[in-house]
Amino acid sequence: MKLPSPPGLRRKPPRPGSEPAKNGNRINGAPAPTKKELKQAQRAKLKEQALEVPISMLGWLDERTGSTPFLRAFLFRKVPKGTNWYYTLGSATMFAFVNQAVTGVFLAMYYDPSSTQAYGSIRHIINDVWLGSFVRGMHKWGATVMVVLVFLHMGRVFFFGAYKYPRELNWIIGVVLLILTMAMAFTGYLLPFDQRSFWATVVGVNINASGPIVGPYLADFLRGGSEFGATTLSRFYAIHMLLIPGLIAALIGAHLYLVSKLGTTAPPWLKAEKARELAEEEI
Amino acid sequence: MDKRQREQYLREYGILKAQGKPFFPYAILKDGTMAMITLIVIILMSLILGAELGPKADPTTTSYTPRPEWYFFFLFELLRVIKPPALVFIATVGIPTVCMVLLILLPFIDRNPERHPARRPIATLTAVTVIALMAYLTVEGALAGAPGQITLKVAPQYAKGKAVAASSGCQGCHKIGENGNAGPGPPLTHIGARLPRNAIARTLVNPTAPMPSFVNLQKQHPDQFNALVDFLASLK
Numbered sequence: 001m002k003l004p005s006p007p008g009l010r011r012k013p014p015r016p017g018s019e020p021a022k023n024g025n026r027i028n029g030a031p032a033p034t035k036k037e038l039k040q041a042q043r044a045k046l047k048e049q050a051l052e053v054p055i056s057m058l059g060w061l062d063e064r065t066g067s068t069p070f071l072r073a074f075l076f077r078k079v080p081k082g083t084n085w086y087y088t089l090g091s092a093t094m095f096a097f098v099n100q101a102v103t104g105v106f107l108a109m110y111y112d113p114s115s116t117q118a119y120g121s122i123r124h125i126i127n128d129v130w131l132g133s134f135v136r137g138m139h140k141w142g143a144t145v146m147v148v149l150v151f152l153h154m155g156r157v158f159f160f161g162a163y164k165y166p167r168e169l170n171w172i173i174g175v176v177l178l179i180l181t182m183a184m185a186f187t188g189y190l191l192p193f194d195q196r197s198f199w200a201t202v203v204g205v206n207i208n209a210s211g212p213i214v215g216p217y218l219a220d221f222l223r224g225g226s227e228f229g230a231t232t233l234s235r236f237y238a239i240h241m242l243l244i245p246g247l248i249a250a251l252i253g254a255h256l257y258l259v260s261k262l263g264t265t266a267p268p269w270l271k272a273e274k275a276r277e278l279a280e281e282e283i
Numbered sequence: 284m285d286k287r288q289r290e291q292y293l294r295e296y297g298i299l300k301a302q303g304k305p306f307f308p309y310a311i312l313k314d315g316t317m318a319m320i321t322l323i324v325i326i327l328m329s330l331i332l333g334a335e336l337g338p339k340a341d342p343t344t345t346s347y348t349p350r351p352e353w354y355f356f357f358l359f360e361l362l363r364v365i366k367p368p369a370l371v372f373i374a375t376v377g378i379p380t381v382c383m384v385l386l387i388l389l390p391f392i393d394r395n396p397e398r399h400p401a402r403r404p405i406a407t408l409t410a411v412t413v414i415a416l417m418a419y420l421t422v423e424g425a426l427a428g429a430p431g432q433i434t435l436k437v438a439p440q441y442a443k444g445k446a447v448a449a450s451s452g453c454q455g456c457h458k459i460g461e462n463g464n465a466g467p468g469p470p471l472t473h474i475g476a477r478l479p480r481n482a483i484a485r486t487l488v489n490p491t492a493p494m495p496s497f498v499n500l501q502k503q504h505p506d507q508f509n510a511l512v513d514f515l516a517s518l519k
Contacts, residue, residue: 075305075306075307075311076306076307077306078300078301078303078304078305079300079303079305079310080296080299080300080302080303081299081300081302081303082299083303083304083310083313085313085317087310087313088313088316088317089317091314091317091318092314092317092318092321095317095318095321096321096325099322119340122336123336126334126336133333133334134329134330137328137329137330137332137333137334138326139334140329140334141325141328142325143352144328144352144353144354145321145324145325147354155410155414158389159400159407160398161400161403162398163389163390164390164393164396164398165284165289165390166293168390168391171389171390172387172390175383175387175389176387178386179383182355185354186355189351189352192336193339193340194336194337194338194339195338195339195341196349197337198341198342199340199349200349200351200352202349203349203351204351207362207375207376210371210372210375211372211375211376211380212372215372215376228342263296265296265398266300268398270299
């Protein structure tokens with residue numbers, strides 16, 4: 001696939017008269033065009049116009065957003081030699097996050113975050129809603145896959161030494177994303193409101209409460225008071241579907257911006273030998 | 284890394300980058316393939332493993348032994364391993380917080396300019412140790428502490444009582460042998476040596492709060508109740 005070229009590089013429209021004569025200035029005596037010929041000419045003209053549509057639409061957008069240079073820099077930036085399958089773990093993590101966002105939106109359409117209705121609404125999703133059980137399964141297992149991918153991606157970055165200069169800041173953003181992902185897993189665990197999720201969350205919040213200084217305040221904030229009550233569930237729900245996803249999306253944006261600006265690392269074993277040889281050759 | 288090393292890195296990286304291929308379509312093809320694999324794995328897991336929903340949450344039950352999601356098992360196990368109450372906050376908050384801070388500060392702690400794993404043995408060894416430790420704790424957390432399980436060995440005539448104890452949620456508050464939580468109730472490992480049989484039965488029927496009464500079990504299934512008392516009285 002090829003992106004249409006921006007306005008400056010586009011083919012110029014032909015000068016009048018440079019094209020072969022058409023119907024209008026037909027020389028006297030030449031046979032009138034048959035119906036078939038007319039139809040063909042019309043079809044060719046339509047095709048040409050249709051091809052112009054995406055170009056002119058992109059041109060319209062580009063004139064108003066100026067996004068072509070950015071898109072070109074992002075899409076056609078070079079990735080270093082030796083880029084292999086390990087480098088796909090980051091984007092796969094992002095894809096898992098997108099999966100969570102999409103399935104989460106559909107679950108939110110049916111979920112009721114009140115302590116009396118939550119369990120029933122999950123039962124409703126499983127038993128009555130079309131594909132409800134499947135989408136809930138995708139959300140649940142998507143969370144597991146995302147956690148696994150986050151750790152694998154972190155392992156890749158660590159062993160490739162990719163957190164070193166000049167990418168230190170991106171490593172820090174990545175660690176914050178890891179913590180936020182774990183926080184997503186923790187807050188989402190309560191939402192089905194069955195025995196398992198309820199008691200695990202009680203223990204989890206009590207663990208938070210045992211921390212020094214901020215611990216008790218954090219636990220009170222999560223519970224919405226000193227006891228597990230009616231507000232706790234809606235609080236977890238709001239944190240799970242508004243606060244943390246917003247933060248994660250924003251930080252993924254920053255993470256990607258730095259990736260495209262600084263470039264992905266080359267595998268460390270490629271570094272010394274070949275590059276140096278080449279550098280010498282160039283001199 | 285000093286200034287010279289930084290410049291040298293950027294120079295070498297520039298060369299490797301110039302030798303590379305454009306992100307679109309080469310790298311994005313790999314990314315897209317991986318995304319599809321991820322989606323297929325998620326769909327298959329959803330179809331094959333499903334998402335169970337247990338019984339409705341009941342804040343009044345005292346017998347439920349909570350279990351976290353498996354990727355929190357290593358924290359869970361850490362909590363189980365560290366026993367003295369004064370040290371519990373080290374396991375629950377101290378170690379995880381220290382680990383997170385160390386992780387954030389990693390680029391400033393490890394300032395070795397080398398990037399090849401073999402040429403920075405300390406960093407590589409540390410990482411491998413941490414991964415092995417987390418894997419070990421996860422496996423231990425998954426195997427041990429399964430709710431309603433008592434690993435204590437007993438004579439065969441007490442096996443039935445042991446099963447009753449295991450399914451009654453005693454371990455939510457009591458320690459029995461290697462299993463159960465160390466509080467708020469007293470450990471039951473040697474309860475038979477401290478209390479006679481009928482005192483145990485009395486306590487089960489008429490306990491001190493917050494322990495639930497077993498009076499219903501006594502009325503509805505007297506055989507199970509007696510087996511439970513026999514089992515507890517045998518723990519000496």
